[in-house]
Amino acid sequence: MYGEVNMKVKIEDVAKLAGVSKTTVSRVLNSRGYLSEKTINKVHAAMDELNYRPNVIARQLFKQETKLVGLIFPTVNDPFYSQLIAEMEKRLFNNGFKVLIGDSMNDPKKEELYLQQLMAHQVDGLIVGAHNQGIPEYENSNLPIIAFDRIVNPKIPVISSDNYQGGKLATELLIDNGAKVIIHTNGPKTLESPTQERRIAYQDVMKEHGLEPLTYYIDFDDRKKKDLLFRKIFRDHPNVDGMFISNDMDASLVLNIATELGYRIPEDFKVVGYDGTYITRTLLPRLTTIVQPIDKMAETAVTMLMARINGDNSEGNKVFPVELWRGKSV
Amino acid sequence: MYGEVNMKVKIEDVAKLAGVSKTTVSRVLNSRGYLSEKTINKVHAAMDELNYRPNVIARQLFKQETKLVGLIFPTVNDPFYSQLIAEMEKRLFNNGFKVLIGDSMNDPKKEELYLQQLMAHQVDGLIVGAHNQGIPEYENSNLPIIAFDRIVNPKIPVISSDNYQGGKLATELLIDNGAKVIIHTNGPKTLESPTQERRIAYQDVMKEHGLEPLTYYIDFDDRKKKDLLFRKIFRDHPNVDGMFISNDMDASLVLNIATELGYRIPEDFKVVGYDGTYITRTLLPRLTTIVQPIDKMAETAVTMLMARINGDNSEGNKVFPVELWRGKSV
DNA sequence: AATAATATGTCAACCGGTTATCTTATTTTT
DNA sequence: AAAAATAAGATAACCGGTTGACATATTATT
Numbered sequence: 162m163y164g165e166v167n168m169k170v171k172i173e174d175v176a177k178l179a180g181v182s183k184t185t186v187s188r189v190l191n192s193r194g195y196l197s198e199k200t201i202n203k204v205h206a207a208m209d210e211l212n213y214r215p216n217v218i219a220r221q222l223f224k225q226e227t228k229l230v231g232l233i234f235p236t237v238n239d240p241f242y243s244q245l246i247a248e249m250e251k252r253l254f255n256n257g258f259k260v261l262i263g264d265s266m267n268d269p270k271k272e273e274l275y276l277q278q279l280m281a282h283q284v285d286g287l288i289v290g291a292h293n294q295g296i297p298e299y300e301n302s303n304l305p306i307i308a309f310d311r312i313v314n315p316k317i318p319v320i321s322s323d324n325y326q327g328g329k330l331a332t333e334l335l336i337d338n339g340a341k342v343i344i345h346t347n348g349p350k351t352l353e354s355p356t357q358e359r360r361i362a363y364q365d366v367m368k369e370h371g372l373e374p375l376t377y378y379i380d381f382d383d384r385k386k387k388d389l390l391f392r393k394i395f396r397d398h399p400n401v402d403g404m405f406i407s408n409d410m411d412a413s414l415v416l417n418i419a420t421e422l423g424y425r426i427p428e429d430f431k432v433v434g435y436d437g438t439y440i441t442r443t444l445l446p447r448l449t450t451i452v453q454p455i456d457k458m459a460e461t462a463v464t465m466l467m468a469r470i471n472g473d474n475s476e477g478n479k480v481f482p483v484e485l486w487r488g489k490s491v
Numbered sequence: 492m493y494g495e496v497n498m499k500v501k502i503e504d505v506a507k508l509a510g511v512s513k514t515t516v517s518r519v520l521n522s523r524g525y526l527s528e529k530t531i532n533k534v535h536a537a538m539d540e541l542n543y544r545p546n547v548i549a550r551q552l553f554k555q556e557t558k559l560v561g562l563i564f565p566t567v568n569d570p571f572y573s574q575l576i577a578e579m580e581k582r583l584f585n586n587g588f589k590v591l592i593g594d595s596m597n598d599p600k601k602e603e604l605y606l607q608q609l610m611a612h613q614v615d616g617l618i619v620g621a622h623n624q625g626i627p628e629y630e631n632s633n634l635p636i637i638a639f640d641r642i643v644n645p646k647i648p649v650i651s652s653d654n655y656q657g658g659k660l661a662t663e664l665l666i667d668n669g670a671k672v673i674i675h676t677n678g679p680k681t682l683e684s685p686t687q688e689r690r691i692a693y694q695d696v697m698k699e700h701g702l703e704p705l706t707y708y709i710d711f712d713d714r715k716k717k718d719l720l721f722r723k724i725f726r727d728h729p730n731v732d733g734m735f736i737s738n739d740m741d742a743s744l745v746l747n748i749a750t751e752l753g754y755r756i757p758e759d760f761k762v763v764g765y766d767g768t769y770i771t772r773t774l775l776p777r778l779t780t781i782v783q784p785i786d787k788m789a790e791t792a793v794t795m796l797m798a799r800i801n802g803d804n805s806e807g808n809k810v811f812p813v814e815l816w817r818g819k820s821v
Numbered sequence: 822a823a824t825a826a827t828a829t830g831t832c833a834a835c836c837g838g839t840t841a842t843c844t845t846a847t848t849t850t851t
Numbered sequence: 852a853a854a855a856a857t858a859a860g861a862t863a864a865c866c867g868g869t870t871g872a873c874a875t876a877t878t879a880t881t
Binding site for chain 1: 839
């Protein structure tokens with residue numbers, strides 16, 4: 162049936178067996194030009210007999226397109242990014258694209274390396290959610306790129322949730338439920354990201370209510386260090402009665418620590434998270450959180466990237482409304 | 492500095508600017524053959540000036556290797572797979588490989604499509620954790636493949652946790668803590684996967700203790716359907732006082748439903764999960780579960796794949812010991 | 822000074838497809 | 852019947868690198 166192993170059967174072998182030229186086989190493959198029924202059948206028969214699989218690499222080289230999209234994100238091992246990536250991957254696949262992933266681990270060096278290497282792999286486009294700045298490749302390249310939650314470059318569109326609204330909702334909810342000493346945690350302040358809008362909203366709302374805003378900037382990923390930091394926050398602010406945490410994983414840590422320290426939740430201490438992913442809402446439904454419409458954001462990212470790959474740069478930044486998930490932590 | 496946009500600078504442009512031949516530039520690129528300091532500098536200067544990036548596609552075509560590895564798993568959006576994939580990706584990257592992902596969504600058709608397409612993309616190897624059977628491409632291909640938790644083909648090595656031991660630990664823990672009516676859930680029975688060892692251990696231990704084993708096979712992903720099924724289990728077995736659930740996400744669902752139905756945990760009802768991922772242990776530390784050494788398994792998968800890519804097929808199946816995570820759900 | 826060894830570099834074929842261009846056969850139009 | 856349109860297929864150049872084979876220059880050996 163299929164000869165031995167499919168030792169690199171090439172188009173020429175098919176052509177020889179079918180008694181036609183390479184061109185004809187290629188035409189059958191791509192349904193181009195005039196072809197008789199008879200020829201088509203002969204070629205198909207030969208392809209089947211040889212178990213022929215075209216070598217995409219050769220096609221890519223000639224066509225100057227790879228049907229590959231690179232995704233650069235801090236890590237797949239996170240409820241938010243894994244959901245985002247899964248959704249984008251599904252849609253990219255439906256558009257005929259494969260996905261090359263790069264986990265930057267929040268390391269600018271690694272991000273730059275990935276970027277260079279994915280570009281060397283001739284990806285047709287890029288969707289980035291890694292949070293580093295000042296990487297020159299983003300500046301001078303005409304590769305279609307879509308960014309998540311960050312401002313890479315004025316020419317690169319940013320997709321984000323309505324972070325200000327999210328921060329406002331979260332802070333107001335805490336205040337409305339009686340919290341007075343409310344602490345906020347966010348990513349590194351230096352990062353020029355729409356995410357910082359959450360902090361600004363938090364500060365605005367706090368001041369509006371005559372309360373003192375206090376933000377901690379978390380610029381590392383290490384879980385143990387986070388644990389220590391949160392414990393320190395509780396020590397330094399024994400009267401804290403609310404926190405607005407910029408992502409659900411951290412919020413979960415805080416919830417665990419608070420419980421361990423004897424705070425009753427939500428009576429003594431209230432927490433609002435951010436993201437509201439499938440995973441966190443399944444595993445930790447009691448966490449009150451701001452839900453980003455991840456699926457819609459993923460869909461838009463892919464649609465916009467497809468448009469840009471096709472030369473349509475008309476669409477710009479997109480901001481998505483957030484929703485409050487009423488768990489039991491407020 | 493860099494001319495306009497880096498409009499496809501090719502090796503020939505560099506050669507021309509440096510006043511040498513293509514070969515010489517290629518040699519500089521690959522540090523092959525004899526080269527004078529002077530030439531090397533000239534070439535580097537030219538590459539910098541033109542902001543040259545080699546086109547990997549062309550190299551791939553000639554070298555017949557892509558430095559690409561395909562990962563086919565049900566989905567990235569899952570604590571277990573996302574951790575596994577993140578770990579493998581990191582290690583593959585360190586070995587000079589990029590990762591092409593494919594989410595099969597437990598759909599055999601999609602899995603086969605991915606497989607064909609990744610092969611067409613000329614990946615140098617494949618690591619699969621998708622759970623479908625009878626896909627012919629796995630049979631007749633000499634592509635290096637490593638499988639997770641499934642038996643694809645006798646020639647393809649399988650990496651798995653000690654599923655029998657895990658099932659035994661879980662069941663004994665439940666029994667030792669006084670549970671009598673213990674139900675087990677697992678993946679589809681038809682699936683010839685090492686995962687079924689968990690069920691066999693469960694059955695063995697139950698019988699050993701004179702208890703009646705009862706297994707539900709869950710062969711779908713839909714969360715709502717799962718919710719309904721679990722509620723039905725509670726209705727059909729009102730005296731159930733323990734469950735051994737084959738993954739932490741499902742265990743979490745059960746925990747939530749049980750709590751909602753008024754069971755006190757662990758007094759009235761005990762649950763043991765399986766996987767013990769970073770995410771579930773962070774978000775749901777109270778869940779008692781069997782921990783797979785995901786990181787080590789990922790490391791081994793990558794090491795074995797690298798060996799096979801280098802023609803060393805000596806290593807075979809690998810089984811990893813599991814550990815019990817003592818949460819508060821038993 | 823002749824010979825060998827070593828250093829430096831070029832030429833052209835090759836990887837496996839795609840496609841513009843051209844030739845030849847067949848059918849339709851005038 | 853001649854001219855035009857349509858169908859079928861072949862040739863060869865091309866995509867952008869890599870590398871074996873070969874040519875020439877420089878240095879070391881006898």
